[in-house]
Amino acid sequence: MITEERFFEHFMDPVDGVLCLSATSDAAAIEREASPHGLRFPLLLDRATPLCEQVASSPFAPASSRYGPYCDNITGMNWELPDGRRVRVGERVVKSTTGYDLLRFLLASSSRYGRAMDYVLRLRPACDTSRVFCLRGDAACLRSALKSLLQSTWMHWLDSVDLVAGDSPFLRVAVHCPALEFEAYQDFLSAFSKKFSLALEPAAGPALDGCPDLVVKTTPEFVADTALSLAKHPGAKCVALCSCGVVHVFLPDSGAIGEIVRPIESALHAMGGHWQSRHVSPSPSPLEASWISTLRKEWNIS
Amino acid sequence: MTPPINAVVAALHRAAPGSRVMMSPAQMAGYESDGLGYKSFRPDLVVIPSDADELAQVVRVLHDARVPICLRGAGTSLSGGPVAAQGGAIVHTSKLRAIREISLDGFWCEVESGVNLRQLDEALQPSGLCYPPDPSSGPVCTIGGNVASNAGGAHCFRYGVTSNYVLGLEVVLLDGSTHRFGGPAGGNGPWLEDWKRLMIGSEGTLGAFTRFWLRLTPRPEKVWTFRATYPDLQSTERAIHGLVRHPAFPVAIELMDPRAVALVETSSMAVGLPKGHFLIVTEIDGPAALVDLRVESVAEVLRSAGSADVLFSDKAEDRENLFKARKAMGGLLGQVSPDFLVQDAVIPKRALANLLQLIYDEADRAGVPAVTVMHAGDGNLHPNFLFDSRIPEEVKKVEGISKRLMQRVVEVGGALSGEHGIGNDKSAYMPMVFGPESMHLQLAIPQIFNPRHQFNPMKVFTERRFVA
Numbered sequence: 001m002i003t004e005e006r007f008f009e010h011f012m013d014p015v016d017g018v019l020c021l022s023a024t025s026d027a028a029a030i031e032r033e034a035s036p037h038g039l040r041f042p043l044l045l046d047r048a049t050p051l052c053e054q055v056a057s058s059p060f061a062p063a064s065s066r067y068g069p070y071c072d073n074i075t076g077m078n079w080e081l082p083d084g085r086r087v088r089v090g091e092r093v094v095k096s097t098t099g100y101d102l103l104r105f106l107l108a109s110s111s112r113y114g115r116a117m118d119y120v121l122r123l124r125p126a127c128d129t130s131r132v133f134c135l136r137g138d139a140a141c142l143r144s145a146l147k148s149l150l151q152s153t154w155m156h157w158l159d160s161v162d163l164v165a166g167d168s169p170f171l172r173v174a175v176h177c178p179a180l181e182f183e184a185y186q187d188f189l190s191a192f193s194k195k196f197s198l199a200l201e202p203a204a205g206p207a208l209d210g211c212p213d214l215v216v217k218t219t220p221e222f223v224a225d226t227a228l229s230l231a232k233h234p235g236a237k238c239v240a241l242c243s244c245g246v247v248h249v250f251l252p253d254s255g256a257i258g259e260i261v262r263p264i265e266s267a268l269h270a271m272g273g274h275w276q277s278r279h280v281s282p283s284p285s286p287l288e289a290s291w292i293s294t295l296r297k298e299w300n301i302s
Numbered sequence: 303m304t305p306p307i308n309a310v311v312a313a314l315h316r317a318a319p320g321s322r323v324m325m326s327p328a329q330m331a332g333y334e335s336d337g338l339g340y341k342s343f344r345p346d347l348v349v350i351p352s353d354a355d356e357l358a359q360v361v362r363v364l365h366d367a368r369v370p371i372c373l374r375g376a377g378t379s380l381s382g383g384p385v386a387a388q389g390g391a392i393v394h395t396s397k398l399r400a401i402r403e404i405s406l407d408g409f410w411c412e413v414e415s416g417v418n419l420r421q422l423d424e425a426l427q428p429s430g431l432c433y434p435p436d437p438s439s440g441p442v443c444t445i446g447g448n449v450a451s452n453a454g455g456a457h458c459f460r461y462g463v464t465s466n467y468v469l470g471l472e473v474v475l476l477d478g479s480t481h482r483f484g485g486p487a488g489g490n491g492p493w494l495e496d497w498k499r500l501m502i503g504s505e506g507t508l509g510a511f512t513r514f515w516l517r518l519t520p521r522p523e524k525v526w527t528f529r530a531t532y533p534d535l536q537s538t539e540r541a542i543h544g545l546v547r548h549p550a551f552p553v554a555i556e557l558m559d560p561r562a563v564a565l566v567e568t569s570s571m572a573v574g575l576p577k578g579h580f581l582i583v584t585e586i587d588g589p590a591a592l593v594d595l596r597v598e599s600v601a602e603v604l605r606s607a608g609s610a611d612v613l614f615s616d617k618a619e620d621r622e623n624l625f626k627a628r629k630a631m632g633g634l635l636g637q638v639s640p641d642f643l644v645q646d647a648v649i650p651k652r653a654l655a656n657l658l659q660l661i662y663d664e665a666d667r668a669g670v671p672a673v674t675v676m677h678a679g680d681g682n683l684h685p686n687f688l689f690d691s692r693i694p695e696e697v698k699k700v701e702g703i704s705k706r707l708m709q710r711v712v713e714v715g716g717a718l719s720g721e722h723g724i725g726n727d728k729s730a731y732m733p734m735v736f737g738p739e740s741m742h743l744q745l746a747i748p749q750i751f752n753p754r755h756q757f758n759p760m761k762v763f764t765e766r767r768f769v770a
Contacts (some may be wrong), residue, residue, distance in 0.1 A: 005737030015543050016681070038547070050468045071499075074465055080374050087740045093648040094465060095680040096717035097452040097503045098724060100733060100747040104465070108496035127550045147407065151430065153523040153589050155393065183589045217489035221408035243409075245487055269492040272470040272485015272515060284494040291750045292495065298746030 007078050016038065017123040018075060018092050018263055019095050023052035023116040030121065034282050039123035042066070042071050042159060042176070046210045052116050057211035057278045059108060060246045062160035062174065062239075067124065068243070071104045076120035079106060081113065082301050092120050096140045110281065112292075113301060129182045130159075132144050132203035135171040135193050142171060143224060145196035150220055150243055154188060160207050163224050163240040166229035171198070172239075174207045212248035216264070217273040226264070233260055245273070254279040310367045310391075319354030333392045337380040337439075337632070337725055340641040340691035347374070347387035347675055350394045354414070354472070354480070354512035357393065361510055362478025364391050365756060368770035372758050375416060375444030376540035378437075379451060380644045381725030383505050387760035388768050395446050398512060400712045401425050409518045410469055410486045415446030415511045431518040434461035437721065438629040446511045454721030456554045456628065457585070459546075459679030463721060465502045468516045473509035475500055476752055486515050500747055505723045506758040508751040508768065521622055522553075524586035526597050527621040528614040530604040531579035535655040537608030538580040540652060542678045545584055545602040550596040555679035556583040556628050560657070562673045565638065571630040573623040576611060579616040582678070583624050598696045631686070639671070639688035643700050643727075645707060649681045649716035660710055661685045661703075668699040682720035683711075709734060732763055 003259070008020045014037035021033060026048040032057045034040055042063035045054045053199055054061070074161070076090030090103035106113060134143065142163070149161055149171075159174035175185045193200035193255055218226050220243055227247045228241035235252035251257070261275045275282075284292055296302075303409050307325070314323050324330070325347045334342040346369070351357035364371045377384055386392055405411065406429055413422060419440040422433055436455035437443055443453070447671060449471065454463040470484025470491070474548060483498035490496050501508055532538040538557065545555050558566075558581045558598070565579050575581060586593050586600055597614060604612045619641060635642040658674060661683075665672035671688040685708030689696040692697035709717055712734045719728060736744055746767060748755060759768035 003734055003737055005739050006735075013650060014651070016650050017547065039672060058625050068466060071461060085739055087737075087743060089740070089743075091648070091717045092715050093681055093717050095454060095458070095648050095677075095682055095720040097463075097719045097721060098717050099501050099732065099744045101452075101465065101503050102743060102747075104499040105496060108490075108499065112495075125547050125551070126657075150409070151406075151520055152518050156518055156522075157588055157592060181595055183594060184589075184595060188589070188591065218411065219405075219408040219487045221405065228386050260637075266549065268487065268489070270485075271487045272482070272489055272491045273487030274489040274491060274493075282494060285492065288493055288495070291497075294750045295746060298749050299743060 005087065006090065007086065008076055008120055011091070011120065012037070016093070018120055019123055020092070020118055020120045023077065023119050024050040026050055034123050035126065037196070038126050040126040041073070041123055043070055044208060046208045049211055051119060052151050054211055055107060056110055058215045058246070058248060060241050062162055062207045062241055064241060065160045065243045066156065066158065071107045073122045074103070074107060074119050075122055076103065077116045078118040080115055081299065086117065090120065094122055113299065123272050127176055127178045129179050130206070132174045132205070132207050133173045133175070134190055134201050134203045135173065136201070137196065137198035139169065141197050142169060145192070145198055146171060146224055146242055149192065155243055161242045162207060163227055163242055165227040165238040165240065167190040169228060172203060172207055183246045209248060210251065211278065212251035213251040213254050214260065214275060214277045214281060216247040216249065216268065216275050217245060218247070218268060219271060219273070223247060230260065304457070305367050310369055311347065312361070313363045313367065314349060317363045318351055318356040321356050321360060322350040324348045330642070333374065334385070336377045336382060336384050338382040338643070338725065340643070340697070341382050341385070342728060343385045343389070344431050345388050345392045346389050347689055348392045348394055352397050352399055354398060357398070357510060357512055358374055358474045358478045358480050360393055360475065361474050361496050364478050365478065370768050371756055373446070373510050375447035376387060376439070376442045378416065378439035378443045378495060379447060379723065379725060380646070381451070381719065381722045381727045383723050383725035383761060384447065385449060387724070387726050393510065394696055395444065402427060402513065405486065406431065406641040408486055411518055412513060412515050413445055414513045414526050417445050418442055419445070419448070426518065428522055431770060432521045433465060433467060433516055433518055435464045438632055445516070449502055449511060449514060450504065450506050451723035452721065454677065454680070454682065456556050456625065459551045459555055459677065460551050467759055468498065468502050468514060469517050470515040471498055471501055471511055473511055475509045480512070484515065488517065497686060499522060503723070505725065507762055508757060510757070524590040524593050525585060525587040525621060526593055526616050527624055528584045528612065529624060530582045530609040530612045531576050532582065532607070532609055533579060535658055537581065538582065539655045541604055541607035541609065542654065544607055546679055548600060548603055548652065550586045552584045552600070552679065553587050554585045555581070557581070557678040558628060559674040562631060562675050565634050566627045566630060567675055569634050569637070571627060573627045573632065575627060583628060585621070598627055605687060607617070620745060628675065635673065635686050635688065638650055641689050641691040643687045643689070643704065644722070645683065645685050645704055646719045646722040647683045647708065647711040647716050648720040649683055649714055651681045651712055653714040653716070654678070654681065657683060657710065657714070661707060664703045664706060668703060670696070670703065677720070680720060681716070691703045705731070726761055729760070729762055729764045
C-alpha cells in the first residue's frame with residue numbers, strides 16, 4: 001500500500017481558511033490571495049522580507065500574542081533536504097496527530113536540515129478596523145499595567161501587546177476587530193490607561209518592527225525586565241512580545257550578540273528558555289551532537 | 303536473551319523498592335486494552351512506580367532485561383496506544399499525581415504526568431487561569447496521555463490542542479537517563495534543537511514522560527452557548543462554514559448527527575434535545591463587553607444557514623447540559639453495544655457533507671450502526687461504528703469501512719488522526735499518508751531515542767517491532 005511521495009500544490013481554500021504558496025512570498029503576495037476572501041495572515045514581522053526569512057529570524061511575531069507562534073499557523077510545508085530530495089511535512093488541515101511532528105521540529109531548526117519550499121498558512125478572518133495604540137507613563141505604572149493586562153480576558157482579543165523598550169519605554173497595543181466592536185475596545189483601553197495613569201495615544205503605523213537580530217525566549221513574568229535590561233546595550237532597540245515571553249532585539253552590530261547573551265544565558269536555560277539569532281548559532285552539547293549526528297545519518301544528510 | 307520474568311521482578315524490587323509490581327491474571331486483565339476495547343493484549347507484568355526517580359530505575363531495569371515497555375496513564379486512549387502489543391511491561395503512572403507549582407505571573411504550571419485534567423482544573427479555579435484542552439475523557443484522562451497523543455477536545459477550535467500548551471517536558475530515555483526539554487519559558491533550554499516537538503504526540507514511542515510545564519491562559523469572563531438544529535447535511539455544512547469564518551471566532555463548533563442525538567435522548571443522560579435533526583452546538587467567549595455584542599450576529603449565521611430552531615444562553619447550567627450531552631457519547635455507546643470503534647479523521651470542511659454521507663452509505667450497506675459526532679470547526683470527524691467483536695464478520699465489516707473511510711479522507715486532503723493518535727488501530731494506514739521518503743524521515747526519529755523500538759512497540763508504524 002506504499003503511496004508515491006505527496007506534495008502540496010499551491011491553493012487557496014477560503015472555507016478552511018488555508019493558503020499554500022511559496023515560502024519566499026512576502027506580505028503583498030499573501031494578501032493578494034487572502035484578502036479577496038476576507039481573510040488575512042496576521043503573523044508578520046515586516047512587509048518586504050520573504051516569509052521564510054521572517055520565520056527563520058524568530059518563531060514569533062507581534063500577533064503571536066493572539067494567534068500563537070508561526071509553527072501553530074503554518075500547518076504544512078514542502079521541504080527540501082540539503083541534497084535536493086523533497087518531502088511534504090504536515091497537513092492542510094489545522095489539526096493532526098499523525099506520526100512524529102517534523103513540521104514544528106524543522107520550523108525551529110533554521111536551515112540545518114534543509115529549507116522550506118512552500119508553506120500552508122492558516123488564515124484568519126480579516127476585519128475592517130485595525131488600530132495601534134501607545135500607552136505611555138512611568139516605568140512602575142507600565143509594569144503594573146502590563147501585569148494586569150496579561151491577566152485580563154481581553155488578552156485573547158488584542159492582536160498584540162508589546163513593550164517597546166528604549167530611552168522612553170511604552171506599551172503598544174494592536175486592535176483588529178469589526179467596526180461594530182471598536183467602541184468597546186476603545187472604552188476598555190481608555191478606562192485601563194486611566195486606571196494605571198498612562199497616556200493613551202494612537203500610533204502612526206502598524207506594529208511591524210522587522211526581523212530581529214536576536215531573539216530571547218523567557219517567561220511572561222520576566223519579559224519586561226529582560227527587554228528593559230537588554231535595551232541598555234548601546235544602540236539596541238528591544239520589543240517584548242509580552243504574553244509570549246519573547247524579546248526581539250534589534251542591534252546596530254550583530255557582532256555584539258555573544259557579549260549580550262553571555263550574562264543571561266544560564267538563567268534562560270534554567271527556566272527552559274533560550275536565545276537564537278539569524279547571525280550566529282550556539283553549539284550543541286556532546287550528547288546532543290550525537291543525537292543530531294544520528295538524525296543526519298538516518299536522513300542521509302552529509 | 304530475555305531473563306525469566308521472575309528475575310526481572312526481583313531486579314525491579316531491588317532497584318525501585320517503592321514501586322508496586324503486579325503479575326496475576328486478574329490484575330493484568332484491567333490493562334489488556336484501552337478505549338479501543340476490542341483489541342486486547344495481555345502484559346506480562348504491570349509496574350506502578352512511586353515517583354519519577356523510581357520510574358527511571360524501572361525503565362533502566364526493563365531496558366537491561368530487554369522487556370518491551372509501555373507507559374500508561376488512565377488508559378482512556380481510543381487508538382490502542384497504551385497496550386502491551388508485544389507483551390512485556392506496562393508502566394502505570396498513577397502515582398505521579400502532584401501539581402508541583404502554579405505560577406500566576408508566569409502563566410504556567412508544573413505537573414506530573416499522572417495528573418488528570420479535572421484535578422488540574424480544580425487547582426486552577428481560584429487563580430482565574432485555565433488550561434484549555436478538554437478531551438471528552440477529561441475527568442479521568444492524564445496529562446501524560448494527553449501529551450503522548452496530542453489530545454484536543456471541543457474547545458480546541460480557537461484555543462488549540464495540547465501541543466500548543468506544552469512549554470516543556472521531562473522524559474526518561476531508554477537507558478534510564480532523565481532529560482528536560484524546555485521548561486516554564488517554553489524554549490529549547492540548553493539544547494540547540496527543539497526536541498520536545500518530537501516528543502509531543504509521539505505516543506510513548508520515544509521515552510517515558512514524568513512531568514510537564516504547561517502554558518495557562520486567563521479564563522473567559524463570559525460565555526454564550528448556542529444550539530441550532532438542521533434538517534440535512536447541506537444546511538449543516540453551510541452553518542459550519544459560516545461559523546468558522548465569523549470574526550467572533552467561536553471557541554467550539556460541535557456537531558451531533560440525528561443518530562447521536564437519539565442515543566442521548568433515549569438514555570438517562572437526556573437533556574431535551576430535539577430528535578431527528580443534525581445539531582450544532584457552538585460557543586463564544588471573552589470579555590462581556592465584546593461577546594454580548596456578538597450574540598445576534600452568531601445567531602444570524604445559524605439561522606441563515608437554514609435553522610428554524612436557534613437557542614442561545616449565557617447560563618452555566620444550559621451550557622453544562624449541552625456539553626454533557628455531547629461528551630456522554632462514549633459511555634452511552636458502551637451501554638448499547640458490546641464494542642465500538644471511534645475514528646478520528648480530520649477533513650477539509652468543504653468535504654464534510656460528502657464524508658458524512660460516505661459513512662452513512664457504507665455503514666447502512668454493511669448493516670453496521672454508525673453514530674457520528676464531530677469537532678466541526680476543526681473538521682475533526684468522530685464516526686462511531688457499533689459492533690460485536692465476538693462475531694468475526696462484524697469485525698471485518700467495521701475494519702473494512704474504516705479503511706475505505708481513511709482512503710477517502712486522504713484523497714480529500716485530510717489527516718488520519720486529529721487528537722486520538724495512531725496507536726495500533728491506524729498504523730497500517732500510515733503508508734497512505736507517507737511516501738517512501740517521508741516514511742524514511744519519520745522512522746529515523748525513533749533511531750535517535752529508541753532504536754530497537756523497546757518503548758511501545760507495534761504502535762504508530764507497523765515497522766516498529768521490538769527485537770530483543
